[in-house]
Amino acid sequence: MSERFVIVGAGECGARAALALREQGFAGAVTLIGAETYLPYERPPLSKQAMAGLETPLPKTIASTERLTEADISFCGGTWVTAIDRPNKRLVLSGEETLGYDRLLLATGCVPRRLPVPGADAASIAYLRTYDDALAIRSRIEGGAHVAIIGGGFIGLELASSARRRGAEVTLIEALPRLLTRGVPESLARRVEDEHRTHGVRMMFGDGIAELRCDAAGTQVVLTSGNEIAADLIVVGIGAVPVTGPAEAAGLVVENGIAVDEMLRTSDPDIFAAGDCCSYPLPIYGGRRVRLESWRNAQDQGNLVARNMMGTNEAIASVPWFWSDQYELTLQITGLVDEGHETVTRALGDGATIHFHLATDGRLVAASGIGPGNAVAKDIRLAEMLIGRGARPDPTALGDAGVRLKGLLAA
Amino acid sequence: MANWIEACAADNIEEEDVIRFDHGGRVFAIYRSPEDEYFATEGLCTHEHICLADGLVMDEIIECPKHNGRFNYKTGEAKGAPACINLKTYPVKVEDGAVFVAV
Numbered sequence: 001m002s003e004r005f006v007i008v009g010a011g012e013c014g015a016r017a018a019l020a021l022r023e024q025g026f027a028g029a030v031t032l033i034g035a036e037t038y039l040p041y042e043r044p045p046l047s048k049q050a051m052a053g054l055e056t057p058l059p060k061t062i063a064s065t066e067r068l069t070e071a072d073i074s075f076c077g078g079t080w081v082t083a084i085d086r087p088n089k090r091l092v093l094s095g096e097e098t099l100g101y102d103r104l105l106l107a108t109g110c111v112p113r114r115l116p117v118p119g120a121d122a123a124s125i126a127y128l129r130t131y132d133d134a135l136a137i138r139s140r141i142e143g144g145a146h147v148a149i150i151g152g153g154f155i156g157l158e159l160a161s162s163a164r165r166r167g168a169e170v171t172l173i174e175a176l177p178r179l180l181t182r183g184v185p186e187s188l189a190r191r192v193e194d195e196h197r198t199h200g201v202r203m204m205f206g207d208g209i210a211e212l213r214c215d216a217a218g219t220q221v222v223l224t225s226g227n228e229i230a231a232d233l234i235v236v237g238i239g240a241v242p243v244t245g246p247a248e249a250a251g252l253v254v255e256n257g258i259a260v261d262e263m264l265r266t267s268d269p270d271i272f273a274a275g276d277c278c279s280y281p282l283p284i285y286g287g288r289r290v291r292l293e294s295w296r297n298a299q300d301q302g303n304l305v306a307r308n309m310m311g312t313n314e315a316i317a318s319v320p321w322f323w324s325d326q327y328e329l330t331l332q333i334t335g336l337v338d339e340g341h342e343t344v345t346r347a348l349g350d351g352a353t354i355h356f357h358l359a360t361d362g363r364l365v366a367a368s369g370i371g372p373g374n375a376v377a378k379d380i381r382l383a384e385m386l387i388g389r390g391a392r393p394d395p396t397a398l399g400d401a402g403v404r405l406k407g408l409l410a411a
Numbered sequence: 412m413a414n415w416i417e418a419c420a421a422d423n424i425e426e427e428d429v430i431r432f433d434h435g436g437r438v439f440a441i442y443r444s445p446e447d448e449y450f451a452t453e454g455l456c457t458h459e460h461i462c463l464a465d466g467l468v469m470d471e472i473i474e475c476p477k478h479n480g481r482f483n484y485k486t487g488e489a490k491g492a493p494a495c496i497n498l499k500t501y502p503v504k505v506e507d508g509a510v511f512v513a514v
Binding site: 010016019042062295296299303323330373374375377381382404406 | 425445463467478479493
């Protein structure tokens with residue numbers, strides 16, 4: 001009987017892994033299980049073009065029915081796993097049928113973190129993760145509406161940018177003293193903040209949320225300071241938590257996500273995990289355990305885990321990378337900014353800036369850039385390659401826009 | 412009959428690099444390879460219509476600056492997800508230090 005590989009989670013990572021298994025020549029059965037009923041689709045546009053555009057967007061499909069058929073991948077939408085029976089290597093599915101596996105991939109992703117205050121679970125409070133979430137939000141941000149966004153991270157900021165484009169009034173509430181406190185240097189966060197102010201977003205810092213209130217008088221955010229903000233729509237964007245329930249119940253090691261080794265293997269040799277739901281050691285940072293929620297990470301790990309499920313035993317070599325679009329600005333970050341002790345800045349002109357983050361031993365450990373359009377993309381990509389090679393570039397050269405980074409790569 | 416359009420001076424493009432060229436409402440990307448040859452493709456990525464001239468050229472590969480879709484700019488072939496549709500390519504010639512594209 002042919003081998004059966006089952007993938008739980010049909011987001012970017014799970015769908016990519018399914019396709020990659022076939023690209024790598026896997027001849028056994030591939031089943032892809034998704035909790036949503038849609039075919040696998042791309043999530044990055046949900047807070048960006050899909051939210052800002054005038055037309056109601058269709059989901060941007062990763063794998064069409066034709067492609068899934070051609071690749072002989074059986075896709076089960078609207079299905080989730082209620083239990084993993086490891087001794088018998090069977091999944092118990094919603095609807096109570098069971099499904100056997102020889103090797104299992106958990107690419108279960110994340111769900112939005114709920115705000116732990118009274119009123120935050122009311123149906124009218126919006127969270128953004130899925131296409132349906134995006135449709136529900138976009139139908140309520142028509143011009144003139146007042147949107148209160150809780151959380152100054154990427155989801156909140158991209159939503160703020162999109163809502164302004166659609167003509168909505170936006171108040172953004174962040175409990176900490178500045179935006180983007182996780183993994184983004186302060187100078188870039190300030191630049192983002194200025195851009196939002198320029199575009200008319202009202203921002204409030206350093207005030208927590210006491211309660212969300214929905215009553216006959218409308219919807220209000222009640223702050224810990226006692227201030228109240230009335231809004232037509234409240235969206236909460238305070239991060240995401242990995243989906244680990246079935247893995248944990250099955251006794252797999254969970255440590256800020258499903259814990260895997262550098263080959264994306266869980267504590268069970270026949271079960272792998274990849275993408276947003278897993279924490280893994282990054283060899284380039286001395287095995288530091290991280291969990292990344294990014295599109296590129298989902299793709300890279302989807303490709304890698306497919307090879308490793310087939311027995312390649314290849315360690316993760318990719319360098320973290322992500323981007324965000326807000327108004328006409330794009331921000332890109334590669335590496336882990338908090339590994340840096342010294343920062344060298346390169347001005348690219350036209351308002352584009354890159355910071356290079358160096359460790360105490362001179363290794364380049366991160367680069368963060370912001371600028372109009374894709375002005376920083378090329379240099380951030382080169383920085384990513386330098387980081388991957390453990391390079392110790394000359395700081396003076398890094399700071400000099402006249403020195404081509406590609407030349408440093410050859411050095 | 413090829414319609415040759417002058418796009419830029421040959422030394423406007425650094426070796427192993429790319430520039431954008433706009434003509435007739437269309438966007439093109441013009442490349443200079445490490446071997447000092449010139450090539451042209453349509454200028455927008457087939458995945459999300461991002462301008463490829465902001466991307467990185469390494470050997471014969473252009474990489475989309477936004478989502479890392481990769482293409483062989485000599486043949487137009489898509490080399491990896493999320494790019495799965497090939498780029499159109501266009502003939503190029505260099506005469507008297509100028510690059511011409513047959514659009």
